[in-house]
Amino acid sequence: MAGFLKSFKNFFTGPVGDSSSKFINFKVKCGRCGEEIEVKASKTSDISRLYEGEGQSGAEYFLRKEILGEKCNNLIYIDVYFGSGFNILSKEITGGEFVE
Numbered sequence: 001m002a003g004f005l006k007s008f009k010n011f012f013t014g015p016v017g018d019s020s021s022k023f024i025n026f027k028v029k030c031g032r033c034g035e036e037i038e039v040k041a042s043k044t045s046d047i048s049r050l051y052e053g054e055g056q057s058g059a060e061y062f063l064r065k066e067i068l069g070e071k072c073n074n075l076i077y078i079d080v081y082f083g084s085g086f087n088i089l090s091k092e093i094t095g096g097e098f099v100e
């Protein structure tokens, strides 16, 4: 079912275009069952702007997201700090690991 949905979506969205720049994609692996989960973080609704002195030095944006896979009920949390161009400065994960 998941595979079907994925190809269905690719059929309509086609190659990566400018609309994808509103999102930052991560791939994580569940620490309990090993499921690989694609995470799409919206720059407008998921990522918050940091004010001077908040978070780590040089960080402009911050993302905290809860991720739940389909195979088990293990909750995964990611914390990511971004620079001004949405370049990743640091990232941390609880309950799983990042897949490069």
Ligand SMILES: [Zn+2]
Pocket: 030, 031, 032, 033, 034, 035, 069, 071, 072, 073, 074
């Ligand atoms: Zn899992």
